[in-house]
Amino acid sequence: MSFTAYIYDVISKTIRPVKITIKDGLFSEVAPFTPNEETLVDVKGLILPGFIDSHIHIESSMITPAQFAKIAVRHGTTAVVCDPHEIANVLGVEGIERMIENAEEVPFNFYFTAPSCVPATPFETSGAILDSNDIEDLLKKDEIVALGEMMNFPGVINGDEEVLRKLELAREYGKPIDGHAPLLSRENLNKYLAQGISTDHECSNVAEALEKKLKGMKIMVRDGSSAMDMEGLFNIKESKSTVNHMESLGLLYRDIFVNEICSPLFDFIVSDDKHPNDLIKGHLNLSIKKAVTLGIDILKAIDMVTINPAYHYNLNCGVIREGAKADFIVVDSISDCNVLKTFIGGECVFDGENVLFDVPEIEAQNSINASKKSPDDFDIHFDGDECEVNVIECFDGDLLTKKATAKLRVKDGIVQSDIFQDVLKIAVVQRYGGNTVSNAFIKGFGIKGGAIASSVAHDSHNIVVVGHDSEMMAQAVNQVIEDKGGISVVGEDFSDSLPLPIAGLMSNEDAYDVANKLGILHNMASALGCTLKSPFMTMAFMSLLVIPSLKLSDMGLFDGDSFEFIDVIKN
Secondary structure: OEEEEEEEEOOOOEEEEEEEEEEOOEEEEEEEOOOOOOOOOOOOOEEEEOEEEEEEOHHHHOEOHHHHHHHHHHHOEEEEEEOOHHHHHHHOHHHHHHHHHHHOOOOOEEEEEEOOOOOOOOOOOOOOOOOHHHHHHHHOOOOEEEEEEEOOHHHHHOOOHHHHHHHHHHHHOOOOEEEOOOOOOHHHHHHHHOOOEEEEOOOOOHHHHHHHHHOOOEEEEEEOOOOEOHHHHOOOOOOHHHHHHHHHOOOOHHHOOOOOOHHHHOOEEEOEOOOHHHHOOOOHHHHHHHHHHOOOOHHHHHHHOOHHHHHHOOOOOOOOOOOOEOOEEEEOOOOOOOEEEEEEOOEEEEOOOOEOOOOOOOOOOOOOEOOOOOHHHHOOEOOOOEEEEEEEEEEOOEEEEEEEEEEEEEEOOEEOOEOOOOEEEEEEEOOEOOOOEEEEEEEOOOOOOOEEEEOOOOOOOOEEEEEOOHHHHHHHHHHHHHOOOEEEEEOOOOEEEEEOOEOOOEEOOOHHHHHHHHHHHHHHHHHOOOOOOOHHHHHHHHHOOOOOOEEEEOOEEEEOOOOEEOOOEOO
16 A cells, blocks of 8 residues: 655654555555645645553453454554553453453554552452562563553562562563652652663652653653643643752752753653543543643654654554554644544554444453442441541542541441531442451542442452442442442432443443443432542542552551551541
């Protein structure tokens, strides 16, 4: 196949006319071409390399890899670097292999990382454990291009033998190591980076990103469904807090804040976690446009989702040059960047209206091993009329939480939630046969009655539930168990659920069907009084212990700053 077109060359940073020939799925010729009045280019629009999401957990889209590909190509995405640690926490290596097998059935480039932290910490119960032997077996696979995000930064800093062995294996096999180091700084950051960890997607402010960048990390700007860090990171206005932080680190502020600070500072735009109701609207195409509205040059934004991730992960895509995979998209213009067509391996997979491939299913097997719950499983007892409790305070669009406290009324020996303070009950139910329940309190959801529950609960994916009263919390959890995994909403006059029977994380349905049902559940959560934009995504991260400051696992309330359990009721 040969044709002429205008391309954006991410290597020379120019837009130019070329003649392109594709053979065996590769660009075999990319030659200069001079159009004139008689010989115009064949392709209307501009050709760009296909977009690459360099850090995403497919499972968070609640659809299979094949279904993810079907929706992603509509938005110009042709490749992802995905960390399957969600399904690995449930099903172990078997789950990873099932993801790879399903991904191979569609014309899309799925590159995987070996999950480095399964479980993420020893302070929770998961369905599987991946040790260094498992990691070595995974790193040998061609489909595995990196070691997945090293969330156990205390283990790195304190020299945990098994953690260091996994990092050593990645270096031996010559594969990059992804990081996960929220708010890590100074000497602890130095120890973390000394192990060859090269990326971080947890930066939430410019000062944090600057320190990590200047110490050698590549910075991923996250634009997901729950964590949306782009606004905070692309705010390049001089601020007193940033100046003070940089000076305290011995760094010269005036040498850093130059006219085009975002060019050297940020390397990738990533999703991390993307819900289907967001994914049907767009993917990296929308993130690029969002970056532009925040002051980023569009060519630099395109680089962050093409050439930059391709070079970092040693992928033969992300560029239009001879010998590279013929993955490209046609857009209407460089300024608007609306996707008209998508090609993978030189074959059209999205023609502007239809996706041109079929999608296979993954066989669903029940992974929920938990008995039905009763209301008293969600009660917290105290002898007295009132008590002071530790409270998780969550925020819309932010994975970080704060430690708060509240004084709550005690009735019949049971501590009561308080909708006037917006202090609700939260619980994590162990789903792997232990049948334990840990209870605590949370602020920020705004629910006035009813409950919401989900088997999507990072990273071990036990069942998490938030509600006003114990009876409805039990109903919501029992619906998830009955569905063999999923999301449920229970109110006084209504209830509904979204079954996710594949590891309690995914459905075989397409993105539109899953998004439609999720939208119904969002509306129902709003009817309960919930004020969060993505309540189920936010709830899913309330059990992720490796992101500060206060979270809940099936073993208890966990202080992510001191990395230890604390009591729910203050002494």
